[in-house]
Amino acid sequence: MKLIQIAGFLGSGKTTTIIAISREMSNRGKRVAIIVNEIGEVPVDAKIMSDYGLKVMDIGGGCICCELMINLSYTLEELARLYSPDIVLIEPSGVAIPSSINDGLSMVKFPIERGPIVVLFDGLRGEELLADEDLSNFIKRQMINANIIVINKIDLLEDEKIKYFEKLLSGINPNAKILKISAKNGCGIKELIEEVLGG
Amino acid sequence: MEISHENISGYGCIFKLRGYAEIKSFAIELIKTIADELMRRGARGIGHIKLHIEGKNEYLRADTIGLKYGVYIEGLISSSEEYITTINAISLGLRREDVEEIVHESIIKISKKHGLEIINHNF
Numbered sequence: 001m002k003l004i005q006i007a008g009f010l011g012s013g014k015t016t017t018i019i020a021i022s023r024e025m026s027n028r029g030k031r032v033a034i035i036v037n038e039i040g041e042v043p044v045d046a047k048i049m050s051d052y053g054l055k056v057m058d059i060g061g062g063c064i065c066c067e068l069m070i071n072l073s074y075t076l077e078e079l080a081r082l083y084s085p086d087i088v089l090i091e092p093s094g095v096a097i098p099s100s101i102n103d104g105l106s107m108v109k110f111p112i113e114r115g116p117i118v119v120l121f122d123g124l125r126g127e128e129l130l131a132d133e134d135l136s137n138f139i140k141r142q143m144i145n146a147n148i149i150v151i152n153k154i155d156l157l158e159d160e161k162i163k164y165f166e167k168l169l170s171g172i173n174p175n176a177k178i179l180k181i182s183a184k185n186g187c188g189i190k191e192l193i194e195e196v197l198g199g
Numbered sequence: 200m201e202i203s204h205e206n207i208s209g210y211g212c213i214f215k216l217r218g219y220a221e222i223k224s225f226a227i228e229l230i231k232t233i234a235d236e237l238m239r240r241g242a243r244g245i246g247h248i249k250l251h252i253e254g255k256n257e258y259l260r261a262d263t264i265g266l267k268y269g270v271y272i273e274g275l276i277s278s279s280e281e282y283i284t285t286i287n288a289i290s291l292g293l294r295r296e297d298v299e300e301i302v303h304e305s306i307i308k309i310s311k312k313h314g315l316e317i318i319n320h321n322f
Contacts (some may be wrong), residue, residue: 038211043285
């Protein structure tokens with residue numbers, strides 16, 4: 001069972017990206033399950049994903065990077081027992097710190113394969129968020145431990161802006177692979193899948 | 200203001216509506232009303248507002264990351280009379296109680312405006 005985190009700030013497109021990835025992976029014969037953690041008590045993202053026939057388990061009422069880490073561990077065990085997925089995509093809340101989740105996976109008591117940490121960058125709202133000092137610091141905290149940084153919403157961006165973001169994000173985390181996608185229209189999704197499955 | 204779990208507040212609820220209405224218009228207006236009110240009451244920003252409406256074998260979803268970016272809509276509801284509606288609103292800089300109050304007030308106001316009756320809810 002390979003675990004892949006698809007993290008990123010609020011509104012960066014995690015749910016849309018996970019739907020796109022899951023459908024493509026399923027088409028390739030992979031059994032895919034999704035764990036969603038949302039701020040707020042009701043699982044809107046889980047409902048959205050279920051509309052696409054995807055296997056989803058939600059963890060609500062807090063953040064899995066801290067107070068709900070034990071819930072993540074139990075949920076993974078349940079998924080392994082009931083569904084035996086090849087791939088588990090984890091969508092943390094938009095305010096989770098990806099490295100904290102990754103560290104917490106040491107609580108899982110059965111063998112898992114840790115896939116890459118993927119962090120989405122909101123190409124549409126990115127500049128606005130980075131112009132705010134506090135938001136900028138938070139987003140950089142999310143980016144700093146990513147294995148793959150993905151610029152999303154490229155269908156709404158000019159090429160020059162994409163290049164600007166590639167350079168900017170590379171400066172924040174020089175070790176991360178930078179990819180670009182439009183989760184909405186599917187552009188770049190296959191390349192992202194190749195990267196996460198091969199990593 | 201350091202961004203942390205403590206100053207990002209989210210509130211979500213589920214409610215059931217009954218009536219015949221242009222659901223797409225209802226969804227857009229509900230999201231816009233919540234977003235406007237969050238900012239009016241001092242939110243520093245919108246994290247996201249997500250709405251999922253389920254009719255009989257049909258669904259519609261809508262979301263925004265801030266009204267300057269518009270409201271995204273997907274799906275269609277055209278032949279249902281009852282709708283299970285799930286909403287989640289996340290803001291920066293407001294207390295959770297304020298977000299909850301704004302969401303409740305907006306649901307009640309906009310449902311009434313569109314001739315929809317709230318027949319069940321978890322708030």
